[in-house]
Amino acid sequence: MNELDSLVESATQLFAQSATPADLENAKAQFLGKSGRVTELMKGMAQLSVEEKKSRGAAINVAKQAIEAALTARRQALADAELQLQLKAEALDVSLPGRQRGQGGLHPVSLTLERIQGIFGSMGFDVAEGPEIETDWFNFTALNTPEDHPARSMHDTFYVEGGTATAPNLLRTHTSPMQIRHAVQHVKKHRAALDAGQAMPEIRVIAPGRTYRVDSDATHSPMFHQCEGLWVGENVSFKDLKVIFTDFCRTFFESEDLVLRFRPSFFPFTEPSAEIDIQFQTGPLAGSWLEVAGSGQVHPNVVRNMGLDPEKYIGFAFGMGPDRLTMLRYGVNDLRLFFDGDIRFLSQFQ
Numbered sequence: 001m002n003e004l005d006s007l008v009e010s011a012t013q014l015f016a017q018s019a020t021p022a023d024l025e026n027a028k029a030q031f032l033g034k035s036g037r038v039t040e041l042m043k044g045m046a047q048l049s050v051e052e053k054k055s056r057g058a059a060i061n062v063a064k065q066a067i068e069a070a071l072t073a074r075r076q077a078l079a080d081a082e083l084q085l086q087l088k089a090e091a092l093d094v095s096l097p098g099r100q101r102g103q104g105g106l107h108p109v110s111l112t113l114e115r116i117q118g119i120f121g122s123m124g125f126d127v128a129e130g131p132e133i134e135t136d137w138f139n140f141t142a143l144n145t146p147e148d149h150p151a152r153s154m155h156d157t158f159y160v161e162g163g164t165a166t167a168p169n170l171l172r173t174h175t176s177p178m179q180i181r182h183a184v185q186h187v188k189k190h191r192a193a194l195d196a197g198q199a200m201p202e203i204r205v206i207a208p209g210r211t212y213r214v215d216s217d218a219t220h221s222p223m224f225h226q227c228e229g230l231w232v233g234e235n236v237s238f239k240d241l242k243v244i245f246t247d248f249c250r251t252f253f254e255s256e257d258l259v260l261r262f263r264p265s266f267f268p269f270t271e272p273s274a275e276i277d278i279q280f281q282t283g284p285l286a287g288s289w290l291e292v293a294g295s296g297q298v299h300p301n302v303v304r305n306m307g308l309d310p311e312k313y314i315g316f317a318f319g320m321g322p323d324r325l326t327m328l329r330y331g332v333n334d335l336r337l338f339f340d341g342d343i344r345f346l347s348q349f350q
C-alpha cells in the first residue's frame with residue numbers, strides 16, 4: 001500500500017474510532033487542519049518540478065477527497081446514532097392507559113337548586129338572581145324592617161365597605177331583598193301599561209342564592225342558601241300559595257305521602273305570616289313536623305315599596321332553605337359536610 005492509501009486508511013480508522021462529534025472534529029484537524037497531515041504533504045511539494053507537482057498534487061487531492069468523504073460519512077453516522085438515541089428516550093408508549101381526570105359533578109346543593117328551578121319553572125315562575133352584597137334598604141328597610149326594628153337582631157351579618165355611616169352595605173341575610181329588586185324591575189317594564197290603566201302581567205318569580213349570617217353549628221353555616229318565591233297579582237290568594245307549595249314539596253320529595261301545615265308566625269315583611277312545616281306519612285322521616293319555609297301575604301308597605309298600589313295588588317311570598325331540603329332529601333344530618341369540600345362525601349351524589 002502506498003503512503004497516500006495508508007494515510008486515507010489511518011484517517012478512516014481514526015474517524016471510525018471517534019465516538020462523538022467533538023472527537024471527530026479533532027480527528028479531522030489531524031488530517032485536514034492547518035498543520036494536518038494532508039496540508040503538510042501539500043507544503044512538501046514546494047521543491048518539486050512543475051511536472052512532478054502536477055502528478056503528485058493530483059494524487060494528494062484524490063487522497064484528500066477520500067478523507068473528506070470518510071469524514072462526511074462518519075459525521076452522518078454519528079448524527080444518525082444521536083437521533084436514534086433521542087427518539088428512543090422520547091418514545092411514547094401509546095399502549096399505556098391514560099391518567100383519568102375524573103368526571104366531576106354537581107354539588108348536592110346545586111342539584112337541589114336545579115330541582116327547585118325545574119319545578120317552579122314548570123309552574124310558570126321566572127328565575128331571578130341578585131347581588132350578595134346588598135344595601136341596607138333592600139335587605140331591611142324596604143322589607144318593612146326599619147333601622148330600630150328588633151327583627152334585625154336575628155339577622156346579624158357581615159358589614160362591608162360602601163353605603164352610609166348609619167346604613168352600611170352588608171352581605172345579604174336572606175334572599176327577600178330580591179322581592180323588591182325584581183318587582184321594581186317588573187313594574188318599570190310595564191310602567192306604560194300601568195299608567196294607561198291596563199293590567200300588569202303577574203309577578204311570578206323565584207330567587208335562589210347564597211346568604212350570610214353570623215351563625216355556625218351543625219345546622220347553621222355563616223354562608224348558606226335560600227330560595228325566595230314571590231307571586232303578585234290582582235287575584236292571588238293564600239290558597240294559591242298553599243296549592244303551589246304543596247305541589248312543590250310533593251314533587252321535590254317524590255312523595256304524595258306528604259302533608260303540609262301552615263303555622264302562624266311573624267315576619268316584618270308579611271302579614272299574616274306562616275312557617276311551612278311538612279310531615280312524611282311513611283319512610284325514615286315519618287311522623288315529625290319539619291320546618292321548610294317561611295311565608296306570608298306581602299305586607300302593604302312592601303307592596304308600596306315595589307311601586308304598586310296595595311289596594312289593588314296582593315302578593316304572597318315564601319323563603320326556603322335549599323341546604324335543609326338537601327339534608328332531608330338525602331338524610332344528611334350535619335350541614336357542615338356540604339361546605340367542607342371532602343370529595344369522599346361529595347362524590348356520593350354523582
Ligand code: DAH
Pocket residue numbers: 173174175176228229267270293294295296297316317318319320
Ligand atoms: N326571609 C326570611 C328569613 O330569612 C324567610 C321568609 C319568610 C321569606 C317569609 C319570605 C316570607 O318570603 O314570606 O328568615
